Amino acid sequence: MPRGAYSAVGIAAALSLALTACSSSSSPSGSAATGDGGGDAGKTIVVGVTSDPDTLFPWKATQFQAVNVLQNLYGTLTEFDKDLNVVPGLAESWQTSDDGKKLTLKLRQGVTFADGSTFGSEDVKWSLDKIMDEKTAAVARASLSSVKSVKAPDANTVVLELNGPDAALPANLATVNMAMLSSDDTEDKLNATPNGTGPFTLKNRVPSQSITLARNDAYWGDKAKAAAVEFRVIPDESSIVSAMQSGNVQLSVFDDPLVAQTAEAGGTITVAKTPQLSYHVLQLNATHGDLKDVNVRLAIQCAIDRKQVLDTAALGEGEVTGPITAPAFKSDPNNRPCPTRDLAKAADYLAKAGKASGVTVKTIVSQGEYATSVNEAQNLKAQLAEAKINLDLEVLESGAYVDRWVAADFDAAVALNGGRPDPDGSYGRYFTSDGNLNKVAGYSSPELDKLFAEGKATTDQAARKGIYDQVSTLLEQNAPWIWLFSGYTYTATTAGVQGFVPMASGSLQFLRTTSVS
Incomplete structure (x- = not known):
């Protein structure tokens, strides 16, 4: 696209x-x-x-x-x-x-x-x-x-x-x-x-191997073109490419640009590149340990070169982002305390927190849900080490990671979050005091509560953009999460x-x- x-x-x-x-x-989607x-x-x-x-x-x-x-x-x-x-x-x-x-x-x-x-x-x-x-x-x-x-x-x-x-x-x-x-x-x-009432019904499931959906001939809209769709579990994207080359798989969506290049180079696979609303982020739990201090969080923010993370993990395929990725409300990534990496400022923030000798942050990483996660985590660890910030990485399989994430059982999490067309859908459940995922986000404030309420109640598009610009600014100034980049x-x-x-x-x-x- x-x-x-x-x-x-x-x-x-x-x-x-x-x-x-x-x-x-x-049929809302048949014309597509x-x-x-x-x-x-x-x-x-x-x-x-x-x-x-x-x-x-x-x-x-x-x-x-x-x-x-x-x-x-x-x-x-x-x-x-x-x-x-x-x-x-x-x-x-x-x-x-x-x-x-x-x-x-x-x-x-x-x-x-x-x-x-x-x-x-x-x-x-x-x-x-x-x-x-x-x-x-x-x-x-x-x-x-x-x-x-x-x-x-x-x-x-x-x-x-x-x-x-x-x-x-x-x-x-x-x-x-x-x-x-x-x-x-x-x-x-x-x-x-x-x-459900969707275009497919469940036909068969073999745990950890496959899940097969059959066309729902009673579906209210245009009927599905294929008789069935089988989601076949193949643990890494390179192996999926091999399965496609051998004719055993017909479609897959990759996160890793290197895998996509390899797939296309063979000449038998077509690859379409699509920019995403989703964003790569280092989520900090501001209710845990040293991360309760905004100065520690800002030190982490200032010690990271986001472009280096993007170049290392995703071959530069994407762009550095602020909190809001929806085009109508997009954040300016330069509107943050450290638009570029600044180790001197990071040291100053640690000193203000009384942590000049450094901090350790236990960090969970998913392996299997998206391809670039471990490379991102390793690059973040290397960069932050230069600022006396140690990311203690714990790599988990996808299911275990999600369980820990939902329970907010982490100090920090390397994550890929799905974006939405509307900022309220993206963040209202995270960063409002009564948001049902606020425990996961670990941060809220009366100012954010007020802005999110105004954003929902305002119908003028330009006015809503101004409100969510303020939301983005507050999030960057308090660094509950460190937004990195959006990819393809x-x-x-x-x-x-x-x-x-x-x-x-x-x-x-x-x-x-x-x-x-």
Whole structure:
């Protein structure tokens, strides 16, 4: 996808839908297919992945591989199109009241879950109520903080009563963490047998080896082009390239630019390069030990050459970033206490903290979820050592890393976080005092709480940009995390694969339009 495919204009258009009715669409994404889908509809597309999903329950999915599988099994009230505009999903239209305090959604009729039961307003009310219930531990709970109540006046209508205008809500409803579930289901049942309204259903799973999805012929939108999609677990990206060259895998998305170059050099694999909203970051837990002192965190910020991390781990493929990566709200990476590496300032900050002799920070690193993680961690360790800051690295397999991360059981974490088109969806759950992932972020403040509330309540695009610029400045000045760079994904396909559309969000939702001949 070219860089212009997710322009600020596209994102601005998405946000404008918060205040206007959205027209009905029979298939929100069918027009995105590149090609006529003329492959063999009876074939299975094999997608090479480096890790197994750690959960099949959409409300708790944070691992990239779990999200990629679940977004093909479940439906959401709104969706994103290929340019990240908000479009209809299970809600065929919606209307915001003049005062912004009521969002009325009209649901599609004739939609069924994978088990054959009918989808309706009672399922939407139950799902949203459960997501908002703190006991559910849903990772998107904070995205519904503006919702006072959910009403279902009839089988095809849902009304959200809001505390005030929420410009981010339509976009926030589009993530798989907001998947609509049957009111008859439970977390245990769904972890064993997913029951969604998406374009595919679960066919088979062999733990740590593969998970296979079958086309859902009862899907409300355009039916998937392929009969099935198999996510085949192959632990490293270089081995996936070998599997593609031998004809055993047809599609994969790589993080490592060197692997992508190797794949393309063989001449039998096509690689598409897509800039991402996701960002590489060193997350610091500001509630732990020496990291409680902002001066220690600022010392770490000043001691890192972000361009060197990018060049070392990702061959320079990307750009240094600030906190917000969405084009319409993008942060200026120069607006931070140390725009470039400054070891003298780092030493000054450590001295202010009374730690002139240095500090040690225990740091978790994921191996398997994305390719550049260990190289990033090793480069950060080498750089920080020159500032008397020791990163004590603990490399974990993907599932163990996610468990530790969700539990906030770390001093620091080398991470790749998914970005979103709206900053509230990206950060409201992390850096507000009542955000459901604030324990993971380890930082909040009254100033940030106020700004995030203003950002949700403001509908003017330019005004929202100014508010989130202030959010970005506060985050950089307090350094709860050290934002590093945004990179690319590299979508590799073999001959005969048609119709897959890479997205800046990293979504694999267009597997539904993909065929192989």
